[in-house]
Amino acid sequence: xxxxxxxxxxxxxxxxxxxxxxxxxxxxxxxxxxxxxxxxxxxxxxxxxxxxxxxxxxxxxxxxxxxxxxxxxxxxxxxxxxxxxxxxxxxxxxxxxxxxxxxxxxxxxxxxxxxxxxxxxxxxxxxxxxxxxxxxxxxxxxxxxxxxxxxxxxxxxxxxxxxxxxxxxxxxxxxxxxxxxxxxxxxxxxxxxxxxxxxxxxxxxxxxxxxxxxxxxxxxxxxxxxxxxxxxxxxxxxxxxxxxxxxxxxxxxxxxxxxxxxxxxxx
Amino acid sequence: xxxxxxxxxxxxxxxxxxxxxxxxxxxxxxxxxxxxxxxxxxxxxxxxxxxxxxxxxxxxxxxxxxxxxxxxxxxxxxxxxxxxxxxxxxxxxxxxxxxxxxxxxxxxxxxxxxxxxxxxxxxxxxxxxxxxxxxxxxxxxxxxxxxxxxxxxxxxxxxxxxxx
Numbered sequence: 001x002x003x004x005x006x007x008x009x010x011x012x013x014x015x016x017x018x019x020x021x022x023x024x025x026x027x028x029x030x031x032x033x034x035x036x037x038x039x040x041x042x043x044x045x046x047x048x049x050x051x052x053x054x055x056x057x058x059x060x061x062x063x064x065x066x067x068x069x070x071x072x073x074x075x076x077x078x079x080x081x082x083x084x085x086x087x088x089x090x091x092x093x094x095x096x097x098x099x100x101x102x103x104x105x106x107x108x109x110x111x112x113x114x115x116x117x118x119x120x121x122x123x124x125x126x127x128x129x130x131x132x133x134x135x136x137x138x139x140x141x142x143x144x145x146x147x148x149x150x151x152x153x154x155x156x157x158x159x160x161x162x163x164x165x166x167x168x169x170x171x172x173x174x175x176x177x178x179x180x181x182x183x184x185x186x187x188x189x190x191x192x193x194x195x196x197x198x199x200x201x202x203x204x205x206x207x208x209x210x211x212x213x214x215x216x217x218x219x220x221x222x223x224x225x226x227x228x229x230x231x232x233x234x235x236x237x238x239x240x241x242x243x244x245x246x247x248x249x250x251x252x253x254x255x256x257x258x259x260x261x262x263x264x265x266x267x
Numbered sequence: 268x269x270x271x272x273x274x275x276x277x278x279x280x281x282x283x284x285x286x287x288x289x290x291x292x293x294x295x296x297x298x299x300x301x302x303x304x305x306x307x308x309x310x311x312x313x314x315x316x317x318x319x320x321x322x323x324x325x326x327x328x329x330x331x332x333x334x335x336x337x338x339x340x341x342x343x344x345x346x347x348x349x350x351x352x353x354x355x356x357x358x359x360x361x362x363x364x365x366x367x368x369x370x371x372x373x374x375x376x377x378x379x380x381x382x383x384x385x386x387x388x389x390x391x392x393x394x395x396x397x398x399x400x401x402x403x404x405x406x407x408x409x410x411x412x413x414x415x416x417x418x419x420x421x422x423x424x425x426x427x428x429x430x431x
Contacts, residue, residue, distance in 0.1 A: 015278020028283050034290040041294050045301035053305060055313050068306050086307065090299035098294050125287055129277045134288035206277075 007224040012112070012213045016128045017119045030128035032121050037101050071096060074244065078251045088251060091142070095135065096247040102126040103209055103239030107232050126242070127209040129202065136201035139250045140194060147257035155259070162187045197253060201246065208242050 016028035053061050071093045075085035105111065106124030114121055125131040148156045158164065162184045169180030212235055219231050406422045 013278075014276075016283065018283075025282050025286065026280065027286070031283060031286045031290065034287055038290050038294050038297075041297055041302075045297050049302050049305055053309060055309055055316065057309075065306065065310060068303070068310070089307075090295065090303050093303060094291070094295040094298045097298060098291055125290070128283070128287070129274075129279055130283040131287040131291075133274075133279065134284040135291060137284075138288055138291075 005223055005225065007220045009217055009220065011217050012123075012127070012210070014129075014210065016123055016130065019116055019119050019121050028128065028130070029120050029123035030125045030131055033105065033123055034102070034125040034131065036122070037098065037105065037125070040101075041097070068093075074248065075251050078248060079255055084255075088254065091139075092247045092251050095139070095250060096243050099126055099135075099205065099246050100240055100243035102131075103242055104236060106209070106213065107235045107239070124209060124213075126205055127213055129206045132206040133198070133202040135246075136198045136205075139201070140198050140253070143250070143254050143257045144194070146254060150257070150259045160187045160191050201249060205242055205246055208238065212238060 016030045018026040018028050019032060020027050048060070048064075052058070053064075057065060068089075072082070072085050072089055075088055075092055076082055079085050079088065102125040106127060111122050112120045144156075147159075151159065162180065165180040166177065166184055168176075170177030216228065216231055216235070219227050402422055402425060405425050409425065
């Protein structure tokens with residue numbers, strides 16, 4: 001009786017399976033699904049948007065426009081500036097769409113059962129640490145570049161190495177000088193925090209999605225009927241929430257990295 | 268266990284990371300150039316058209332209100348003019364009636380006067396005839412009484428005595 005109600009399967013491997021290699025470069029199941037998502041987005045761009053989108057929208061276009069405006073509104077809540085949000089939309093929107101689709105696509109039943117040479121060829125890119133790390137690392141690099149552009153090279157390094165503030169602080173009085181030493185140490189800690197951002201962003205997303213897959217296997221092995229449906233429903237919510245969290249954090253880090261004047265100019 | 272060892276345990280491979288990053292960068296490029304830009308343009312264009320339409324509608328409403336106001340003024344003016352014309356017409360009609368009545372009265376008076384004159388003339392001639400006939404009768408009676416002819420001078424004297 002219990003065997004009928006339970007479906008036992010192996011827990012998904014933490015590292016992605018390499019399906020085949022192109023020269024020295026391995027192609028993993030997550031890369032393949034990422035490529036499939038890329039193809040789907042390309043079809044959407046070249047067929048749907050280019051051919052069917054017009055000033056008089058249909059129901060599909062209306063849905064996409066609602067999503068577009070929703071993303072801008074979400075970013076505006078962080079940037080407090082519509083024009084700044086429109087500038088940031090391509091980056092944050094792409095992250096949201098890529099991560100959102102990756103998180104939701106893994107909920108399609110039987111996707112992991114498609115195999116090639118005994119290896120599953122599709123795995124959600126966000127359940128692969130390589131993807132989440134690459135995204136987080138690239139985003140932090142982009143943010144640092146934006147910060148250098150905003151502050152200037154000396155201003156940018158001045159945020160982390162506050163020597164000038166120590167000098168001016170002690171010229172005022174000893175109390176100010178001591179405070180500037182504390183600020184100098186905080187500045188050094190900010191360097192660590194920038195590195196920690198990469199780790200926290202990548203592990204948070206990877207951990208949530210991978211844990212979701214593990215939980216799905218555990219639930220299936222406990223009760224294969226009804227309960228997985230509830231878990232999948234929650235999975236949709238978690239998938240969207242994780243995409244929003246990742247995108248929002250990048251937007252917030254981006255705004256923090258800019259010079260305060262530049263932020264207010266955008267308002 | 269160092270950080271690199273942790274990364275290798277969870278399957279970190281820089282080549283796979285690079286492949287995934289390139290996938291994302293292509294997606295970013297496609298979405299930026301072929302999705303976000305045209306969708307944003309369409310939304311802006313629609314917004315501009317809606318704004319333009321609303322502005323035109325407001326302008327049309329203003330023109331309509333002004334036209335209505337003007338037409339109301341014209342109608343009010345026309346009504347006033349019509350009332351004036353009607354009042355003038357009444358006045359003219361009243362004057363015409365009065366004039367006609369006066370004319371009629373004048374004519375009536377003239378007719379009455381003429382009739383009176385005719386009557387007077389008739390009366391005078393009748394009186395003259397009566398007088399003549401009376402004289403004739405008196406003369407005939409006198410003649411019968413006195414048995415002799417009466418001369419015209421006597422007849423005249425008798426007549427004068429009778430009519431005085």
